[in-house]
Amino acid sequence: MRAPIKRISTGIDIGTHSTRVVVIEHTRGEAQRIIGTGISVTRGLRHGYIINKVDAFKSVKQAIEQAEKMANTKINNALLSVGGISLESVVSHGTATSSRASGEVSGQDIKKTATEAEENLSHLTNKRIIHRVPLRYKLDGKEVLGDPVGMIGSKLEVKMLFITCLEQHLNDLVKVVEELGVEVDDIVPSPVAAGQVALNKKQRSVGCALVNIGAETVSIAVFENDTPISLQVFPIGSTDITNDIALGLKIPLDEAEKIKISGPSGVYSKKKLDEIIEARLEDILELIESHLKKINRNGLLPAGIILTGGGAGIATIEDLAKAVLKLPSSIAHPVTSMGGKSPIKDSSWLVAYGLALYGLQKPEEPSEANVTTFINILKKWVKPFLP
Numbered sequence: 001m002r003a004p005i006k007r008i009s010t011g012i013d014i015g016t017h018s019t020r021v022v023v024i025e026h027t028r029g030e031a032q033r034i035i036g037t038g039i040s041v042t043r044g045l046r047h048g049y050i051i052n053k054v055d056a057f058k059s060v061k062q063a064i065e066q067a068e069k070m071a072n073t074k075i076n077n078a079l080l081s082v083g084g085i086s087l088e089s090v091v092s093h094g095t096a097t098s099s100r101a102s103g104e105v106s107g108q109d110i111k112k113t114a115t116e117a118e119e120n121l122s123h124l125t126n127k128r129i130i131h132r133v134p135l136r137y138k139l140d141g142k143e144v145l146g147d148p149v150g151m152i153g154s155k156l157e158v159k160m161l162f163i164t165c166l167e168q169h170l171n172d173l174v175k176v177v178e179e180l181g182v183e184v185d186d187i188v189p190s191p192v193a194a195g196q197v198a199l200n201k202k203q204r205s206v207g208c209a210l211v212n213i214g215a216e217t218v219s220i221a222v223f224e225n226d227t228p229i230s231l232q233v234f235p236i237g238s239t240d241i242t243n244d245i246a247l248g249l250k251i252p253l254d255e256a257e258k259i260k261i262s263g264p265s266g267v268y269s270k271k272k273l274d275e276i277i278e279a280r281l282e283d284i285l286e287l288i289e290s291h292l293k294k295i296n297r298n299g300l301l302p303a304g305i306i307l308t309g310g311g312a313g314i315a316t317i318e319d320l321a322k323a324v325l326k327l328p329s330s331i332a333h334p335v336t337s338m339g340g341k342s343p344i345k346d347s348s349w350l351v352a353y354g355l356a357l358y359g360l361q362k363p364e365e366p367s368e369a370n371v372t373t374f375i376n377i378l379k380k381w382v383k384p385f386l387p
Helices: 053-071 107-119 165-176 188-196 201-208 240-248 253-262 270-294 316-325 346-362 368-385
Strands: 006-014 017-026 033-039 077-082 088-097 126-141 143-144 155-166 181-187 209-212 219-224 225-236 307-309 329-331
Touching: 006 053, 006 165, 006 188, 006 346, 017 053, 017 346, 033 053, 033 346, 053 165, 053 346, 077 188, 077 346, 088 107, 088 188, 107 126, 126 165, 126 181, 126 225, 155 165, 155 188, 155 225, 165 181, 181 188, 181 346, 188 209, 188 219, 188 225, 188 346, 201 209, 201 219, 201 346, 209 270, 219 270, 240 253, 240 270, 270 316, 307 316, 307 346, 316 329
Parallel strands: 006 077, 077 181, 209 307, 307 329
Antiparallel strands: 006 017, 017 033, 088 155, 088 225, 126 143, 126 155, 209 219, 219 225
């Protein structure tokens, strides 16, 4: 009887406020399950990039060790998210003439259009492309629904989304993780990773915006036709709301953070607190509205706005988003589909969890053990035919 194939995937999300690690185990024929999680307070980051490597190293080390202890396994490989203010998207176009005499579109033609679209990009100094998404193909001027490979035509065009970040910021994050003995298998933009689990396929298909309100940054990722079509990060976050409360009510930051989430508890004026919070939230939502106008999607996303991150826990945010953006608004809740009780409790874990799932979806490279098994089976099959 063949032993069941077991795969383990790990996601590491190094946020400005917290570092989170999620380890998922999947055995063929069984439900995937989270076997380990780790969390630590992040030190040494500002707006998503590292400013103190020693402090960042200690924070990531603590979260990884916690996850390893819970999972009872050593983490050797992981997927890493990248966010921060240097993360952005840009759209470019590329064309190619069919390489076959028959005019049939080949995989090589697809690569040519993608290469030209990348070559047509400008302002890429000090930046690295970390994600590529074909948004639309045209063949001889007519839009192609789906994959154009195998169709007949002479001129193929592509509209492609590229997600980039500052190379130095990315290298610093990767170096911290790899110095801990963990090989980074892939880099995934934080909003794309979160979209794996915060949104269902219908939401991503009809059109929606995933808005993550982090400690020092706010990101927006717009999805249509089950793919991201735009991404932007703003240097503002829920920490700004905490600072406003501390200044407005003249109280310590720790106390301001508590009442931001749980309310004034009768000690302070609820009206004044709401005014302080709503003023800053309106600033954030106006930035989101401005971005939606820029890409011609304001008021035109049927699945609306889905809010995630620590800032999404503020009581008034859902109603305020509906009023300002004039779109349906809801808070994302993790849908883990795990066997047993899941340790994932709120939307702040979505990026790390999405990364781990993303890793399971990638095709697994054949291991040495699998190759040996295949060779032994082949020998057994061939043996009766040998002299």
